[in-house]
Amino acid sequence: MHAFQTINPDEILNTLVSLLTAFLMGGIVGFERQYRQRTAGLRTNVLVCVGAAIFVDMAFRIAGADGAVRVVAYVVSGVGFLGAGVIMREEGHVRGLNTAATLWGSAAIGACAGADLIVEAVLATLFVLAANTLLRPVVNSINRLPMDAQASEVTHIIHIITPAEQRQAATQALEDLLEQENYPLGELEISAFAETLVEIKATLMATSIDPRDSDRLQARLCAHPAIQQVYWETSTSE
Known part of the structure; x- marks a missing residue:
């Protein structure tokens, strides 16, 4: 049987080392x-790491280095879909980007282990x-710094409350004012706010607005x- 012919103690030991390395590093x-x-x-990081190692090791044994390279490319794109599943958007805030990037890194570690690059897997x-870990205090320190409203790329949203019968006049006033102040309008939404009011x-579209400009715009509106x-809404989460 062909299954018994493929049993090679040296190759099996090599695979065991690769998978064990992936298991430990992913762990x-x-x-x-x-x-x-x-x-x-x-468990998720271990499974991603071991899974990548299995695919790369199998391709290496079946098709050699060229086959392993092709499988690595598929691992990179495939883990991208897996990482997208842990990214969530809640009330304008994006969560899970670091988790998705970590899964990507775990797949890279597993690919190194599957390709018998043990030292590279450890370094990765x-x-x-x-x-x-080491960058966490740096990120926390940066986040505690005062935000420079001129330099920071933020999303500015204007909320206007107006009677339903006056929404056209309010919308026109907003568009005219933004055009005068040279602030391009990116998106406009109108929704019911109460029985007789709309929002x-x-x-x-601008990425930075002087606080004095926003105060002046609000006063004129x-x-x-x-x-x-x-009222204004400013978001720096994207």
Whole structure:
């Protein structure tokens, strides 16, 4: 039988070393993720790492180095879909990007192990772990710095509350004012706010707005007879 003919003790030992390396390295990365209660924890990272190692090792044995290279390319794209599943958007905030990137790193570690690049797999594990641990205090320090409204790329949204029968006049006033101030309008949404009121939500295309400009825009809009209330929403999550 062909199945028995493919049994080679040396190759099986080589595969065992690759998978064991992937299991241990994925476990190290996954332990840190599990400790921090992330979506993709210990088991997920180990499975991704071992899975990548299995595919690359199998391709290497069947088709040689060329086959392994092709499989690595498929591993990279395939894990991209898996990572997209852990990315969530909640109330304008994107969560899970770091978890998805960690899964990508685990797949790379597994691919190294499957290709018999054991030292490279260990080094990759150290760098992925360092990115998730050593860089955390740096990120926290940066996040505590005062935000420079001129330099930061943010999304500015104007919310206008107006009577339903005055929405056309309020919308026209908003568009005219933004055109005068040279702030291009990116998206405009109108939705019911109460029984007799509507909310106009205008997303600006500009990436930075001087706080004095926003105050002036708000004051001019509030002075319009068709507008009852105006407030700004600023998001730096994207």
